[in-house]
Amino acid sequence: MTADPWAALGDPTRRGILARVAARPSSVTDIAHGLPVSRPAVSQHLQVLLESGLVDVRPRGRQRIYAARPEGLAGLRAELDRFWSQALANFKHLAESNYREQP
Amino acid sequence: MTADPWAALGDPTRRGILARVAARPSSVTDIAHGLPVSRPAVSQHLQVLLESGLVDVRPRGRQRIYAARPEGLAGLRAELDRFWSQALANFKHLAESNYREQP
């Protein structure tokens, strides 16, 4: 949790892993299948996602099931929404001022 | 536009710059003030944000005004929302199956 979730999402492989576990909680080897990287690499990516709060684990037998964590994604959603609404407000304001100067 | 917007948001300095221009379109030197990096560094960050579609420029006199681009942020919002809704669905499903096994 001491890691930056935005930085975690910066890597495309990590986003693919998150998309996978968001669609369906999976084990490490299952995730590694279909990815062009080795299983230890997936394990390291999962630890980064874990430390950034985007994923959680649950041991099932001799495999660890990773799942996306809604709470972790909620914060990013909120922050991104603030950027978006502010940008939209400025965009509208700019469009109005441009329109005023047209004859 | 040929760059990855998620990777662009991965850097905290770049997120600070985006927050700045989202709140109010600004020039490069204005952005660089209050940031612990040099002005060329800010210029390079702005180019990354530009190539990822998160910002656009408008020359005003001898300075270039950067502003956040709502369209660029919309795509990220949509993708993040998909992750979030899927994660939430799985979370609820897991909660139900756990509840069923409680006496």
Add this chain to the structure above:
DNA sequence: GTAACGCGTAAGCGGTAACTTACGGAGCAT
């Protein structure tokens, strides 16, 4: 018990991202 599976972690390496300093070019003023 012994073998096989699933996983995490250490060590190490190549690539590149982020930053600095230094320079040159466009725009406005005197």
Add this chain to the structure above:
DNA sequence: ATGCTCCGTAAGTTACCGCTTACGCGTTAC
């Protein structure tokens, strides 16, 4: 023309990131 801003870009350095190979530990199966 000359000087002053404001800015982009080139060159170079440093630190980190993502990956692989190799190893060791717990868990299930025979």
